[in-house]
Amino acid sequence: MNPVLTALGLTLISVTVLIAVTAVRWWLSKSHWEHHPAGRDGHFKDAVLITATFAPMIIAALIFRIVILSNPHAPPSPFVLGGLGVAFVLRVALRRIPPFAPASQRLTDSRLAAQAAQKAAKQAIDKKAV
Numbered sequence: 001m002n003p004v005l006t007a008l009g010l011t012l013i014s015v016t017v018l019i020a021v022t023a024v025r026w027w028l029s030k031s032h033w034e035h036h037p038a039g040r041d042g043h044f045k046d047a048v049l050i051t052a053t054f055a056p057m058i059i060a061a062l063i064f065r066i067v068i069l070s071n072p073h074a075p076p077s078p079f080v081l082g083g084l085g086v087a088f089v090l091r092v093a094l095r096r097i098p099p100f101a102p103a104s105q106r107l108t109d110s111r112l113a114a115q116a117a118q119k120a121a122k123q124a125i126d127k128k129a130v
């Protein structure tokens with residue numbers, strides 16, 4: 001089999017799983033949508049932005065797969081293994097710069113606001129019951 005096509009197929013599976021996880025994460029956070037400054041669409045865009053920080057890891061994994069599949073008997077080059085490390089560090093760094101950091105903060109703020117609203121509603125029901 002062609003190693004490039006095999007690596008692309010495996011990467012496509014990885015991207016599909018990442019998209020599915022992002023969609024489920026977004027759908028399960030429906031209670032946060034109304035507390036996001038830009039509403040449902042803004043919450044979705046921020047979730048996609050946070051997921052986009054995985055791009056360096058996916059590209060590095062694709063290159064690693066191609067190298068390993070093209071010559072399975074050779075040990076991986078230090079440059080390839082170092083590239084995986086650099087991709088991980090780049091992903092961590094991306095989470096801390098605009099536009100990714102503000103998106104993460106907006107998602108956190110909307111989650112905390114939803115939790116506070118839920119807590120306030122529960123306390124109001126408890127006061128009525130007493």
